Amino acid sequence: MKANRAYELRVNRAGHGPAALNPDRVDSIEVLEIDSGELALFWDLAPHHTGRMARALRADLAQLEAPDFLAKWSRWQAE
Helix, strand or coil, X not given: CEHHHHEEEEEECCCCCCHHHCCCCXXXXXXXXXXXXXXXXXXXXXXXXXXXXXXXXXXXXXXXXXXXXXXHHHCCCCC
């Protein structure tokens, strides 16, 4: 099963304005299991990294199988 059928990506921006106006802003990215609704992966990121990482996650969600996606990205999960 493709990863985009097993997981949902949520990007939470800490503010509505430009990140440059709030240098302490921290955005978050969550990967949730669709069946259970539980959190599978989570990252807190600086705003300038959020967009790039979200694009990479979306690309892998569309291309990889669910176990391969989780194996690849779990090593980058924040602890």
